[in-house]
Amino acid sequence: MNKPATIKQVRAFVVRGGGADYHDQGGGHWIDDHIATPMSRYPQYRQSRQSFGINVLGTLVVEIEASDGTVGFAVTTGGEPAAYIVEKHLARFLEGAPVTEIEKIWDQMYFSTQYYGRKGLVVNALSGVDLALWDLNGKLRNEPVYHMLGGAVRDELQFYATGARPDLAQKLGFIGGKMPLHHGPAEGAEGFRKNLEELASMRAKVGPDFWLMFDCWMSLELNYAIRLAQAAHEYDLKWIEEALSPDDYWGYAELKKQAPRGMLVTTGEHEATRWGFRMLLEMGCCDIIQPDVGWCGGMTELIKISALADARGALVIPHGSSVYSYHFVITRHNSPFAEFLMMAPKADRVVPMFNPLLLEEPVPVNGRLKASELDRPGFGVRLNPDCPLHRPYTH
Numbered sequence: 001m002n003k004p005a006t007i008k009q010v011r012a013f014v015v016r017g018g019g020a021d022y023h024d025q026g027g028g029h030w031i032d033d034h035i036a037t038p039m040s041r042y043p044q045y046r047q048s049r050q051s052f053g054i055n056v057l058g059t060l061v062v063e064i065e066a067s068d069g070t071v072g073f074a075v076t077t078g079g080e081p082a083a084y085i086v087e088k089h090l091a092r093f094l095e096g097a098p099v100t101e102i103e104k105i106w107d108q109m110y111f112s113t114q115y116y117g118r119k120g121l122v123v124n125a126l127s128g129v130d131l132a133l134w135d136l137n138g139k140l141r142n143e144p145v146y147h148m149l150g151g152a153v154r155d156e157l158q159f160y161a162t163g164a165r166p167d168l169a170q171k172l173g174f175i176g177g178k179m180p181l182h183h184g185p186a187e188g189a190e191g192f193r194k195n196l197e198e199l200a201s202m203r204a205k206v207g208p209d210f211w212l213m214f215d216c217w218m219s220l221e222l223n224y225a226i227r228l229a230q231a232a233h234e235y236d237l238k239w240i241e242e243a244l245s246p247d248d249y250w251g252y253a254e255l256k257k258q259a260p261r262g263m264l265v266t267t268g269e270h271e272a273t274r275w276g277f278r279m280l281l282e283m284g285c286c287d288i289i290q291p292d293v294g295w296c297g298g299m300t301e302l303i304k305i306s307a308l309a310d311a312r313g314a315l316v317i318p319h320g321s322s323v324y325s326y327h328f329v330i331t332r333h334n335s336p337f338a339e340f341l342m343m344a345p346k347a348d349r350v351v352p353m354f355n356p357l358l359l360e361e362p363v364p365v366n367g368r369l370k371a372s373e374l375d376r377p378g379f380g381v382r383l384n385p386d387c388p389l390h391r392p393y394t395h
């Protein structure tokens, strides 16, 4: 038996402008146009999410080099502070270790940072390292990650689109469209009416069969969320997403009880680890969990989160995250479709989700992507040499 390669070096870089920090876009983009957020209660932060710093972190790129010179990499959100954590804290658990010790490395990264980590930035950094390790192992074995996860359970992925123009997403072949909610509770009855008018007008454009969803990005309080869900039922809203603060497990449990029959409650993109998702699942908070593999603890943790959900009959539809999700979704029965975030400024055409950072990033064609499109070693993408990487720390 050949001994596995060992890890020679871990490096962390930062890059600006799109990439994994998909909120880091230029002006005039639908993703920064008066979207309801928890900060919408302050009028000066209502029009633009960049105004309160949504894109302050930027993208983190983690590279892991093996003893034979093979390099695996992954991208996530976290920028310079995450780069610090990777270089100054996490790298020690990898360098010198066999590349195959994915579980042990995860455990050491998580428990060594637990006193200041558990969720958010630290788990983003850890997720980036974990994904880079899966990429490296795939490259060393000359296998796509989805083979290492057990293989495809279907021939192709099917996508819904997130963006401001579900009507155009329908024409592009997607199975549904998730719209940002534009007006939060601070905009009162008028805002509530405008939200419903947008839904009604979109329903009129797309007809009865196309899925329509609202992404509320943590902006509502329980009463508003229940009223919105009930009023939106008339327009056959398929699901209401991330209506409340990620910490309000009790509110989600109540929302799920009071949502109209047939309307799904979804959440979880800002939740992390098996312990966080266990709360959502055991408290009956939602029908679909939406872990982001770049934020929830990486692939190693997503496998565990998904198994918990499967045992409870819940679907796992990962949030965004491009190829890092695709390789997972294709391998799981309880992930029957995937999200595609429309990153074209007007949401009118398909561009790669992490544009311009990755080369060979596959995109849905007619709302679908063949499993064979993922048939390249690791996650099957390369860093675009035209995107300048900056390494702010070394160790």
Ligand SMILES: C[C@H](O)[C@H](O)CC(=O)C(=O)O
Pocket (backbone or CB within 6 Å): 031, 035, 162, 179, 180, 215, 217, 269, 319, 320, 339, 341
């Ligand atoms: C559109 C949402 O506000 C957010 O930017 C993306 C998101 O939450 C999702 O794709 O889901």
Ligand SMILES: [Mg+2]
Pocket (backbone or CB within 6 Å): 215, 217, 241, 242, 269, 319
């Ligand atoms: Mg969302």
